[in-house]
């Protein structure tokens with residue numbers, strides 16, 4: 396019976412593949428599914444299976460907005476008056492325990508539930524941390540203006556531009572998103588608009604990520620350059636060629652040296668290596684093509700977060716800062732210096 400022995404980097408276990416044996420209860424072996432043999436097999440540590448699966452999804456560039464609207468009640472006491480109020484929590488991070496009455500992915504159902512719960516002429520409220528309803532914002536038209544002066548005033552001058560809208564000023568090569576009442580440029584050129592000093596993708600726990608996707612698409616249409624701070628990590632269309640993970644173990648037992656892997660920085664303590672390229676102005680740009688690793692590794696010696704933990708930053712041995720985006724952002728990285 397032919398047998399093959401497989402090993403994995405960082406693991407002393409050996410895996411012996413044989414032809415399908417007669418299965419007994421005491422065997423520590425499992426049959427392969429029918430139709431599968433051991434001639435073409437890739438061994439992957441179990442803790443990486445999930446991340447590999449996630450790679451199948453377009454990274455941070457989906458425009459399907461998932462709204463999470465929770466309806467909850469809260470007891471209140473005002474002097475001798477006691478009662479219960481109903482709140483809609485729209486895409487917020489409020490902690491709600493036993494008073495959760497339902498979770499909805501659309502505002503209509505949530506409002507219906509809210510109306511059901513209120514009594515005696517009361518009305519339901521929206522919690523103070525609530526964000527925009529993404530599905531509503533994405534269903535509104537992109538707004539076009541002749542210049543950035545007009546665009547800057549468009550949330551309060553009667554033009555009706557609202558939170559979550561995308562604003563385009565083609566004549567100046569500027570695209571913006573609206574956060575609350577602020578018209579914020581996401582392109583390298585801003586004109587008279589203001590910028591944001593953190594990634595709009597991770598701002599407010601990613602509430603505006605889909606809006607930024609939409610704005611980036613508009614920027615491509617007018618050939619405007621998106622500020623790298625806000626750009627999707629894999630903005631280019633992924634080529635059809637499959638990735639070649641650096642640590643695929645071949646079935647002939649040859650162990651390939653572990654190299655960069657595409658993934659998030661979860662569980663990665665400094666120092667670690669980050670692949671990318673040196674850019675103008677002394678900036679280091681992480682490699683964002685998930686299909687292939689490019690550039691050279693930079694050793695990151697320190698990592699910290701801002702925006703209540705949603706935005707990451709790193710520093711190399713020379714004290715240079717590298718923006719590491721949010722927790723969901725993937726990089727080509729490897730542990731150790």
Ligand SMILES: [Zn+2]
Pocket residue numbers: 483484485487488489522523524525
């Ligand atoms: Zn809330």
